[in-house]
Amino acid sequence: MSRPLIADIDLGALRDNYRLARDRAPHSRALAVLKADAYGHGATQCALALADMAPAFAVASLEEAVALRDAGITQPIMLLEGFFDAAELPLIDAHRLWVAVHSDWQIDALLAYHPRQPIPTWLKLDSGMHRLGVAPEMFVARWQRLKAASTQVTALHLMTHFATADALDPTYFRRQMTCIETLRQRLEAPICLANSPATLAWPEAHGDWTRPGVMLYGSDPLEGANDASRALKPVMTLRSELIAVRELATGEVVGYGGRWKASRPSRIGVVACGYGDGYDRHAQDGTPVLVEGQRVPLAGKVSMDMLTVDLTDVPEADVGSRVVLWGEGLSVDEVARYCDTISYTLLTGLLPRVPRRYRNAEMM
Ligand SMILES: Cc1ncc(COP(=O)(O)O)c(C=O)c1O
Structure with missing residues (x-):
């Protein structure tokens, strides 16, 4: 695969x-x-x-x-x-x-x-x-x-x-x-x-x-959304999977610099997506990520090819679970706020190594 x-x-x-x-x-x-x-x-x-x-x-x-x-x-x-x-x-x-x-x-x-x-x-x-x-x-x-x-x-x-x-x-x-x-x-x-x-x-x-x-492209540029802006549909959904899951004891840290520290026994998921793909390295701990449709918080600094999330409250999540970084179910505007940026930079910043897969071309 x-x-x-x-x-x-x-x-x-x-x-x-x-x-x-x-x-x-x-x-x-x-x-x-x-x-x-x-x-x-x-x-x-x-x-x-x-x-x-x-x-x-x-x-x-x-x-x-x-x-x-x-x-x-x-x-x-x-x-x-x-x-x-x-x-x-x-x-x-x-x-x-x-x-x-x-x-x-x-x-x-x-x-x-x-x-x-x-x-x-x-x-x-x-x-x-x-x-x-x-x-x-x-x-x-x-x-x-x-x-x-x-x-x-x-x-x-x-x-x-x-x-x-x-x-x-x-x-x-x-x-x-x-x-x-x-x-x-x-x-x-x-x-x-x-x-x-x-x-x-x-x-x-x-x-x-x-x-x-x-x-x-489905991003809402209004500070105060209106009915029309709320009706916009995300065009890009950035999808990945969990490629590893590990258990951490209280007090252990995750990732470069050990920015995130477990305040309880924790399950950490590793997602195949990093700043080498265009995901913003400024994303704070707590930036939402969807795992099997459930929101989980980013835990630790984003690395080049991977990022880590706290799965402790989603025990059913495991290797192979589906992940959405932004798009359907998680607006790119919300993710951008956690990165102290705007959707424009996340969308235009997606790098060529991420394959684009097109759907609904047949409706044209
Ligand atoms: C001259 C000009 N017109 C239109 C647009 C489109 O703006 P928006 O993406 O906010 O709709 C831009 C975007 O930067 C622009 O520079």
Whole structure:
């Protein structure tokens, strides 16, 4: 038997979550965000699973887009950060990609290029995230330059990103919305604003397009969940098995540094999964793990290929018992909280040595 760790990917759940994103913003088109290998789920398989539903996809680099084209994906693909070098423009043109532009050098390069057909272009506004984008006071001039360049540019949209759409306090979100609205009205611009939390929580941000990412994979980005976010289904279930079980006397310790110490006679289970697979080494003692469907606490530091759990209260658990690290029955969001991180890092951090097994592809 081979190592029992697998990432079980439910493409039916992905489709259901996409449908939910679409239903949540019924007057918008939802561009499915597939960057970082579809948040660790496999971009090609996810794109194929959504191919008859999603009018467009989004990725972070030309390489990610070309891999989707090579796999036969024909939908428009948006490069969320545009190009990193003007030398990418011929391939962008050849593969009929869409670009976001956020800097003057990109605008200059785009306008100096002669594409076979005009390139759909979204001009990114810095409405308050202060990461990428054109400052509000310079936005109109940049917009007008692009608008006038009909040989190079088509389907010009205003795009921006929210810094706090997942927060309970709406103050900063509203400040960003005010900035966006002023420009949208002045330019009569079609817009694309909403990431997952804005798709779920802020109808005023839906616009012409939404850009849901993490919610497609079943993670709930809202600090305060709502009915829609609670209906999301996990797409990835990280499954393994117990490969050893041992009895420890009171006072004995487990794992590197002896961080966990038995406060009673204890049964410790060893799970085939470690940080060499992408499981977070920052997971604290007590991080939940499911063994045969029952929650047990992580006990001791995560090692490269294994982690250890306290099975004392689950006497029926034994070598070969089924383990879920996150996914069905145990949300990745909850596990992330115990690791002092977010679901995004756990999902995108799953390493290539973990085999992905796809199910419900036949529903497509
Ligand atoms: C520009 C942009 N749009 C959309 C998304 C999707 O965000 P989320 O996964 O929170 O839905 C991201 C993710 O980082 C992003 O950087």
